[in-house]
């Protein structure tokens with residue numbers, strides 16, 4: 001018969017292991033189940049479906065960034081030449097202008113407690129850094145031809161998509177110089193070392209792996225910082241566009257759940273948001289996909305997406321001049337698929353090792369007490 005000490009030791013070790021496990025896995029704030037579901041009817045949180053310059057309106061917004069810590073959204077309100085900031089904690093539908101007189105914005109990244117904004121200026125051929133409520137932007141590095149994407153790493157080096165040369169540049173904050181990290185300058189193609197008019201960029205800061213929307217190749221490429229070779233993680237490897245779930249059509253932006261490696265894509269020409277699981281051969285639609293239009297289950301040229309801390313999806317619905325929110329309705333875990341050649345989670349080995357460690361500890365304790 002076990003006595004009370006054995007049980008309390010077991011509970012103690014179990015708590016220790018659980019703490020270890022959760023600290024390990026919860027580096028990233030948001031974790032969304034790869035099998036989660038969202039309401040397909042969206043709610044407009046900014047915008048009125050028609051272009052305008054009032055504080056509750058937008059005019060062809062071309063970029064959006066969700067600042068997780070402050071729970072705010074920044075919108076590159078392109079045709080109004082301004083950046084709008086909107087608090088998700090607020091019940092009103094008006095935004096405030098945090099920067100203005102900026103031409104041809106095509107993407108936005110926000111840093112430093114929401115106070116520093118980096119914008120890609122497509123026809124101005126550069127990245128500019130703006131301080132909230134500042135009157136001037138400051139150019140970052142050298143020119144960036146047809147600049148359409150921007151992201152920062154932990155050291156604050158700036159990654160810029162130079163779609164005009166089919167490449168991605170990394171600007172070093174330390175040396176003020178740029179190097180090519182993806183694609184080949186002035187050469188487009190659909191092999192693994194080429195890009196064709198890349199647009200959005202997303203970096204997983206946990207491992208410095210980044211993802212590029214290779215727009216004219218209708219695919220998403222994933223690559224390591226130290227290699228110009230990339231692999232296709234969504235869409236057709238050969239660059240063929242299409243509407244079936246194995247394809248994409250002019251993807252503009254990508255968002256990656258850093259813990260699960262699940263990627264979400266603004267599949268612009270298909271007017272939908274697609275989800276692709278790691279190693280999947282097809283994706284599935286989580287929002288839009290009901291034709292181009294401005295009904296609440298439709299999108300029109302979506303060009304950016306993000307999730308808030310509760311797992312709700314936000315879409316910059318460019319040609320509808322609005323930001324749509326799709327509420328998370330199910331965060332259920334995925335059914336276990338018994339198929340050895342099919343890897344749903346890359347994380348399973350880690351989980352198994354933890355489980356094995358946990359069980360071994362349990363056995364050790366039992367042996368000691370018996």
Ligand SMILES: *[C@@H]1O[C@H](CO)[C@@H](O)[C@H](O)[C@H]1NC(C)=O
Pocket residue numbers: 053054
């Ligand atoms: C806003 O739009 C109105 C009419 O569409 C125009 O008269 C006004 O000048 C615009 N304001 C700014 C700041 O652009």
Ligand SMILES: *[C@@H]1O[C@H](CO)[C@@H](O)[C@H](O)[C@H]1NC(C)=O
Pocket residue numbers: 069070113114115132
């Ligand atoms: C974001 O939150 C931080 C901490 O509360 C605050 O210091 C900062 O001013 C906020 N940023 C903006 C843009 O309001």
Ligand SMILES: *[C@@H]1O[C@H](CO)[C@@H](O)[C@H](O)[C@H]1NC(C)=O
Pocket residue numbers: 141142176
């Ligand atoms: C960084 O490089 C750019 C382009 O070569 C140059 O215009 C700029 O003055 C440099 N900035 C600094 C701080 O050296």
Ligand SMILES: *[C@@H]1O[C@H](CO)[C@@H](O)[C@H](O)[C@H]1NC(C)=O
Pocket residue numbers: 030031032033309310311331332333
């Ligand atoms: C979704 O469920 C997982 C557990 O399966 C949990 O860790 C996570 O926080 C949930 N995410 C959201 C956004 O509720």
Ligand SMILES: *[C@@H]1O[C@H](CO)[C@@H](O)[C@H](O)[C@H]1NC(C)=O
Pocket residue numbers: 339340341342
């Ligand atoms: C197992 O997964 C592979 C690769 O995704 C797939 O080709 C195969 O059809 C799957 N087999 C079954 C029985 O589902």
